[in-house]
Amino acid sequence: MKPPPFDYHRPASLGEALDALAEAGGHGKVLAGGQSLIPLLNMRLAAPGHLVDINRLTELDTIAADASGVRVGALARHAAVERSASAKAAQPLLAQALRLVAHPVIRNRGTVVGSLVHADPSAEMPAVLALLGGSVRLARRGAEREVAATDFFVGPLESALLPGELAVSAFFPALPGRSGTAFCEVARRHGDYAMAGVAAAVTLDEDFRIAAAKVACVSVGPVPVVVDVSQVCGTRPVASVDWDAVAGAVQDTIEPEDDIHATAEYRRHLTGVLVTRALREAAHDAAQDAARAAGEGQA
């Protein structure tokens, strides 16, 4: 369990990093938190010729939040985003999801953007980005592009990142007022990849009826599976939503598979249970948000 030989680069600036990646061509790999890459290297499942360590690029260690959302730089650790009050205020789903990402020691090293680029369909952060319709900013020598989540996640462990590119940041949009979010999952052990998990966002109208509802499911497809359930929920108060129908609609969309930890059928069942739990929690959260806004309006 020692990695095969590689050339190690430790650039001091973004420009140097992009140069190194450009020169490495298809043989370069970026080292940020290393929580997935290092095990892959040690098990010789990955054998990049060049490792570009971006840990000196403090310019990428950023969390910028405003009313439009949260932009997370490539060096921001899970733990920093989880603890960021401004990120939580702009997009509470980030902290709700991050507490489910592995364990504190892993969150202290691992990065949010690294997790997105790793594109594990069982991971929480890709589901959050997909649910919110966020995007990832990819830089290469002399150019930059912003890729929407729907285009970014291509398949299991496969993103739209091209050789020579570095994901410099990701943007998690804020939700409109009267919205709430939740992340529910069931894992074999505390901190494991979930057997099934659901991120949910709900927006209520002025009469506290469901205006929009959407879920993103993990571990049940090659990429996070986003399902807009606004139609199935209908413009109804939360108490009169037909949750079985909503769960069924999602269960019809997902494509779970068997693995050594759970059968496809169990994952499908679990997803149904978690869709209901997550949407109800999100709706409750939205109602509180709406009530708070109403209170502030009166004051």
Place this chain on the structure above:
Amino acid sequence: MTTKLFGEPVQRREDERLITGRGRYLDDLGANALAAAFVRSPHAHARIREIDVSGALDVEGLVAIYTWEDLPGLLAEPLPLLIPHPALTHGRTGHALARDVVRHVGEPVVMVVAADRYLAEDACALIEVDYEILKPVVGVEEAAQAVNLVHEDVPGNIGAHLVQEVPSASGQSAREAIEAAPHTLAFRLDIERSASMPLEGKGVYARWDSDDQSLRVYSSTQTSTSVRMAIAAKLGLPLPKVEVIAPDVGGGFGVKIVHPWPEEVLVPWAARQLGREIKWTEDRREHFISSSHERAQVHYVRVGFDDAGRVLGLDVNILHDHGAYTPYGIIVPIITSTQLVGPYKLGAYRVEFSSIYTNTVQVTPYRGAGRPQAVFCMERTMDRIAAHLGLDRTEVRAANFIQPDEFPFDQGMTFQDGRPLIYDSGDYPESLRMLKEIIGWDSFPAMKAEAAAEGRIIGIGIGCYVEGTGVGPYEGGHVQITSDGRVHVSTGLTSQGQGHETVFAQIAATELGVPIEKVSVVTGDTRRFGYAVGTFASRAAVMSGNAIALACRKVREKALRVAADALEADPRDLEITDGVVHVAGAPSASIPLATVAVLSNPLRYSFDQETQRATQFASPAPADRPPVAEGEEPGMEGKDYYSPVRSTFASGMHAAIVETDPLTAEIRILRYAVVHDCGKLINPMIVEGQIHGGVGQGVGGALYEKMVYDEHGQLLNASFMDFLMPYATEVPRIETAHLETPSPLNPLGVKGAGEAGVIPVSAVIAAAIEDAEGITIDKMPISPPELWELRRSR
């Protein structure tokens, strides 16, 4: 300061070192040693056609490559079969490097030595082995069909077959008793594979001294003395020229009692061959695929009983999955067979097992060693009887208990030490009474009804066990008091974190009357103590504990003799307190043990003020007596051994309350209670720690851990990402109560405690889930997806 430390919850003296990163584990040693790495078989069953090493020869830093053909003499022979048994008619062991056929994924084929481990692994990746794939044999029941064979000269894949029969008092056989019984039941019970999985894997570091023609080997082992003998034999070296030391060892749990591992002979051999220091540190993947597993067994049970639930006859047939080899003999199925009867007095008993070869990692004891399976069998049987008769589950158990006045109780079988299975002491009814009180057994139905009213599902389960501990043949202890007043204790068996530095010091401090700060303990170092067996089978406290106590008593007697001379007193009037010998009732007439130590060793040469007292002109000595009297030895030291007539039997009972989620089928342990009886407690805190660790591993075996082999014999979950050991978050708080029924077999009255915690957990959790769900649980471990599946097929 007190010197009566036996029985006190003394804080572990080794922890400060171990938890502040100052432990010295195998990989902390030999920073400049060359590294060894291995090419291991990627196939479960294959014949080696050709090994082509040419691709690796250009790797920078490569020092040597070895295959089986390079091995001389005994090193080329199969590894030893450590524990032969007449029933093991077809025992088979592997070679240090595979000779022609590989029989499991992970079997070592080529050894590479290079400047460091990175380069060694680079070279391994470039070596090509051409295999002819043979048909793999996977799964114990498939193997028993013997469509394909693991060893072509082992018919039926059967390594061993053993039947033990204990007739009833009236001479009825178990099968006759079952036929004649008012009630009979028959069912099948399954337990999955797991493994010891110490956080530190195995490791070997060898240094050959060519000037001295001697070998020093460090190994992360549970038996340094026996590794030493194995190395000396395999390498043809005189025993005094080989020393083996177990440094700090990061857990063993059974896997490190197996020896010599291929690496334990290959690394020292290559070190001598090359005249260089060499180290091999096992990585996690190697540990999964090339050490040992345990637990997998299928049990077919038939039981006959009366209206009160008393077992009149029990007949158990066991298929034991032994993996590819049997280096540790058939100890595991023997333990299952004999310990299955637990705290019960059965009418008649018949047990039969077949030890079956499969193309998987070999099976050797893992903490509990066949007992978790045994207890699962017996306790599931008790629960089935209760369900059949509509009786309370604890009543059925109580109806079958051996009573306190029936000890010593002969179960009529031969135990794993080759000696009769005779229980020395115990109080099972009291243990059950205590457990029921702690867990609230009698009020549980009300609690369950209350939960049900809230839409919650809860259940309660119980499990009882008896554990034979402290198996022989012997251990020894050496105790020396030096002229600075320090007490040096050594014993040959090894430590893997049990707290030996604390408990052995407690024993020595108590026996000698010295402060514990003066006592140091060394274990597992053949330079200090050459005769030992090893640390396994919950035996260290019983075996070395008693040996050290006996050695201390010898030293104490001598110290009192020497002190009596100096004080002109009668030794019978002397006491030792806080390291000072004094006349009872006259504290001013005293002499420190340090001085006694000086006086015990007549000197020609003095090197400090203290030792001047022992030189020839210091004080007038009787001219007609030799300075060292006949029958005496110089120095204040003593050595003794403890060799028990047979094992001593600890016991315990666990109960748990679990909750299952009505929708997701998640399983949560709400409460876990333990009543434990290991005789006299040396250190209750350490015993509790042992129980906590054991229960943690038991929870792993009950709810999380299994070895997932596919039909090709590939282990699909050979990493900590997919082999699910419980974290602290998965282990419940454990409520523990101690019961002390001393063992009459040894001077300290102690019994073993090391394995106890793990033994009944699968039985207890299965019972609690069954009680919660109303679904029969006959296969462990169980996961939420599996419970959900059981609900659906109900």
